[in-house]
Amino acid sequence: MSDDNSELSARQRDEARAALQRDLPFALSPSGSFPSPEGGPDLLATSDIVVEAQQIAAVARYLRASLNYIYLSNITAVDLLAHGCFELVYHFYRLSGGPALTIKTRLPREKPELPSLTPFWPGAAFQEREAYDLFGIVFKGHPDLRRIYMWDEFEGFPMRKDFVRQGDKYLSE
Amino acid sequence: MLSTDELQINIGPQHPSTHGVFRLLTRLEGETIIELTPVFGYLHRNHEQLGEANSYLQNMPFTDRLDYFNSMANNHAYALAVEKLAGIEVPERAEYIRVIMVELTRILNHAGAIGFLFNDMGAWQTQLAFSMREREKILDLFEMVSGARMMCNYFRFGGVVRDLPPEFLPALQDLLEAMPAFIDELERLLSENEILLARTQNIGILPKELAISYSVTGPMLRASGIPYDIRKAEPYSIYDRFDFDIPIGSVGDVYDRFLVRIEEMRQSRRILLQALEQLPDATGSHINPKARQNVRPPVGDAYTRIESPKGELGFYLVSDGSTKPYRYKIRAPSFINLTPLGDLCRGHKIADVVVILGSIDIVLGEVDR
Amino acid sequence: MSIQIQRGKAITVDRRTRKTPMGQGLLRGLGVIWKHWSASFQKNDSYKKIQGTFTIEYPEERRQLPEAYRNMPILLYDEQSGHEFCTSCFQCERICPPQVIHMTQAKDPATGKPVPAVESFEIEYDACMSCGLCAEVCPFEAIKMDHTFELSTHDHPSLTVDKTALNRPTTYYAQIAPRMWEEVKENAYKKLAANMKRRSDLIGIAPQMQEQLREQLARAPQAEPAPEAVASASTTADDKAARLAAIRAANAAKRANSENGQAAQGDATQSADDKAARLAAIRAANAAKRAAQQAQASEAPETAPSESASPADDKAARLAAIRAANAAKRAAQQAQASEAPETAASESTSPADEKAARLAAIRAANAAKRAAAAAEKGQEE
Amino acid sequence: MPSDDAVQSDLEQQGVFFSTLNRFYNWGRRSSVWPMAFGLACCAIEMMATGLSRYDLARFGAELFRASPRQADLMIVAGTVTKKMVPQVVRLYNQMPEPRYVISMGACATSGGPFRDGYNVVRGIDLYIPVDVYVPGCPPRPEALLHALMTLQSQIDRQNLKQVRWYGKKARPQSQDFPVPSYGPHGLEIDGKLVDPVGSLPLISSYSSPMEGEQRRDQIEHPELVRVFPDMERELREETSASYAEALEGEDQHVRR
């Protein structure tokens, strides 16, 4: 079962990559723009499509219009502290079934800004607000970019890896 | 013309009908809503942050508490994610046990959702009592296998904790025997009831196109008329072995959502009957003996999703090669299904807000995480 | 566009809106309710029935709990020998998702070496999430899940339960979960027999059984403590530091205790303070140990000589210990001070102590961590 | 209750009438505990299950879940209390008229439970309001909640009409409004002082139970402390200078011994 799916998803990925290469070559991110730390695990290495952060809206619209990935399921922010960047992971689907197409994009920790997908997928609104609240990633063009979980007066972004936490759980860290 | 003032009302965070702690900032004109903004975070329990401080196995009981109505389904999604990440095989018998548990979860969730719909509309708990009676019976079964009523913590990487006890299958047979009568009864209360029709029909219509662009999933998406069920669209586990139908709605209003749920309960019962039939032939034990619970997956990431009773439940895990996930993200169906709430409620009355909210079937544990 | 559905089809649900509503839907609804009302004079005791009174009148009637039911963890001991199954392997403490289990390993008073037995064992029932992972990972079948759920109390501190309250005889467990106990019984006793050889004196005897077994044990020949695998680790500097920290913290706690004893407050005070301090000590010790191990692990790839590393670690651990000790002392003093004016409110002070102690432990751990990191950095430079 | 016997004998001295009245009063209150329809998280579902067919809280006369705090006697804090939710919970509690009781249902409400190390989770509701009965369990079985209700009833039985709050200005434990925390940039604040920082342990201690006088067990510990122990290093130095030598001494002794 899972073999079929992984094959299918690899094929989907390759198709999408080829199409992007053909139509939006500038959007595909040059690999290695962020350094990998020595010794630690390299979390940047991936087989998924990595795109330029500022082009994410263009890529997403292209995927929807040309490749029929009309369903934006999931937006995840990952704080790669050791690499000095945030990674945003988008999962798209076709309504005709099949596994997800994963699109990744990276942006520097110092100035995490990228275009919002909310104008095109209103369903992204809450997910982007969540990423803003917990990671401090700014989505340009989001109509209502406020904190979603924490109160408005709160300062800091608690899901960042360098947010100080205390408690029994963190004793061993 | 009379000029009327707008009235601002906070529904929640403590409000009897908000399905948890949840605030709806509403601007009213008379009793009609002109704007509604949901505010959450009142149950933001830092699942993701704690998940990154826990080892993979330690996260399993935390997934129970995401959508506390459907702990088994959450377990399943998480187990699938870790299994994908670490490349663990699941024996066939374990898969059947999983499917049985998840489908029972679906029945109890939908029964509960319908009960709560009545409650939200002001019935005095009666229908909820009927739903909860069935839920109690299903919880008895869960308790039998896992040891806990709600927080089952039953799934493990590569299988389930323990095999079905001998008294489980007869009890399940009995339950399934009584199930059609219960569903019929619920439907008799629900459909054709004039008050209910007046309260639910053409309320909170979500058109197809909007449902997709709002990333809505689960019964809500299907009620809008899109036959998208992950069990069919991207079959996981052993769902490709069962015959079952996808109920879809035609209008996309509250009424359709609940008819879809009722029909899904029937389909779940079908799956359960098939699973019970095929279970004795299934090979393997209840857990893959080679699977280590203290997993240390290779560096990489995995995203898996299942059709949880509320919609698409996904887990996105990033492993840095240690025993703890580097990133533990939950794609919660209720959270994203809530996005269109403001639009759905505009122009309706306050009383409808409660009904629409009930029809989305949210659980705040999952929305706020 | 639409999805290809195998083995099934998409069906549109029937909205049944064609009929003119004449009130018949309402009457049918009333009919359903009437059926329930009229059937409610019988009991619904079968899964096949959907009508009838479903209530179990709890305090008088109780439902049979399934064997697998889990509520709170308990510890088992063997009734015959009085020995506890627990060997303080720390598996449960490590796996516990909310980190509510705290334990210390027993030491042979003669040699100071660790013995596979548990000295103190505390579980914070008030934060336990009843997941059952501790019982699952325990290799010695020592920790099991209880069926008792009637634990509600007005006394919050009493929900931190120590070994005496946790211990249950095996017969108790065999009674609540006969099948599950039968499965693991043999294994458990085999392992216990092996461990009993390595325990001396009253170590590892359940407190409930100690009185009973004291004379009996005194007559028995002293078992020679076998050389242990754990002992080899004790030679490293880090472990020593950690142990020192633990001892130091324990000493501080003891001191605090004795001061309390002199102040001649009630026994309750003493035990409460003792508990808090002990918790602190346990945590500080464990944290320091972990920090030290971590530091060691991070050293491992480097070729730097261990001499330069160990003092730093030692220092870190020592600092941690000092802090823990100070905190514990302060907590005790504070408790004493706050007690002085009101003699009656002895119980009320303990949570504050406990919190202070917890705070102390966490701080100690942090300090240790930081010191270790600093040491590491220093080495790199 | 240590004070209970004294109170009882005190009552006996005052005459049978008063004692009987007291008993009648307590009987009325214990038999008619109306909970507030107030659920927070997982435990709320079990609370609902307790109210419905299988367990039937109604048998104790406690099924009338009132939506308004004004009409409720009992607040069942069922579920995780987050920092964002605390002000509302305290406000609701303040809105409840005396006599009012609180059952802290489940691990989360009691101590933060499995989520206690989360940055947004409060380590027990008793930091902000006094709790009468704690029910451990995650979530407690419905039977456990019924048991908690019975525990509460036995506690009400021991209450004394003379010490009931709000009757007369002179009654000793006065009915009080508990301070409602407000949101601050680093956590919850009371009167502008940080009391429950995000990502750290609370800087206040819990309330004692109402039977013991409803006092905060300890006052704000480190009102000056902002954020997660930034003064750690300074503190470290101070302590080191003072007690390092002493500790070393102690260690030497230990080693020698």
Added chain:
Amino acid sequence: MRDLIDGLLNTTLGLGAPDWLVSLISYVAIVTIIFLVAPFQMLFFTMYERRAIARMQDRIGPNRVGPEGAFQPIADGVKMFTKEDIVPAGADRWVHLLAPCVVVAPTMLLFAVVPWGPGMVPVDLNVGLLFFVAISSISAIGIMMAGWGSNNKFALLGAMRGVAQMISYEIPAVLSLLAAVLLAGSMSLVSLVNLQAGLPFVGMLAGIDLGLGWLIFTPVGFVGAICFFIAALAEGERTPFDIPEADSEIVAGYMTEYSGMKFGLFYLAQYILNFLLCAITATVFLGGWQFPGVNWLYERAISPANPAGNGLFNVLAGVLGVFAFLLKTYLLFYVMIWLRGAFPRLRVDQLMHFGWKFLIPLSLVNILSASLWVACMQWGAEQGMGAIEGWSPWARLALAFVLTFAINLVGYIALVRIQAPTRRRPSRLTGSIAVP
């Protein structure tokens, strides 16, 4: 009642008490009895409702306080009496305090006209129904005061809903009572009850008095009873019309800010009003105390008309009459509970819609039927003209039955057809994007 006291003092004891003293004594007695009976009814009703609804939900209900939970309402009362009394900050203190009294007082007054049994009416007003209708609407003021005085948005919303609902449903209630008044030709509740002697469908025509000639057995009475009962549900704020205190929408409506005994008074008023509405329905449409045997007993009892009667019969008639009356009332209340157990509530606009567009027209149709009925039955008796002048009373009755039945049925079907569900446009949605 006054007759009873009069007889007791002057006839039996021969004291020759002056008129004013008799009146005074009788009023004091009446008031005392009412004040004892009303709270007892309320206590019983709360318990009744809780136990009955528990049974509908497969559970048991309060059964631990006293034998089978019998003392549960008393415990509730004790608790409510001893609960703290809160006046919210910013509330209009006096309005807030007075509101419960304004709600309770009229409901107590209503007891004055309820005929409990033969000769057992506290005050036999000749405009009893008018009194009932007029007084029962006073509590709307109290509700508005409660909502306004509480300084709470939910309370205000609830009060607005409550007042709107009460006023709207006064109209169908009055109209459906009017049909009954037409039949009886009197507004006195006693004469309404007396009208309903005899056999079902035929009344006193057959000359046999079983006390079953209830109005509900006629088409006019049936529709009137249904209309009045529905309106009563709305006035008594019962499901499916419990919108003013819809706890899933507006917390507890106008009662949101009330605690302790002030809330207890609202509670009291509500249940007493429910009792009274059931009682009036029973009186007007179900024959009140009419029951086989009651009249037979009463005719043999002492009364001004029959001074030679037996005093024991008086007591027996009273007991049986009260029993019949309460039985009917409780059955009607069971229907209320049943509805509460079965149905969700309507939305506020649907409630208005139902009241104005369905219930009022239906009761108007019913008034038409009622006048036809009266015409059929009485035409020619005095006027001495018309086509059916010479018909026997049985034929007239049959004609009246057929006519009114047809009119009412046609009216009902037509109204149902008109009420065909209106399709609502989907609300304006933002962010709609065409998706392939």
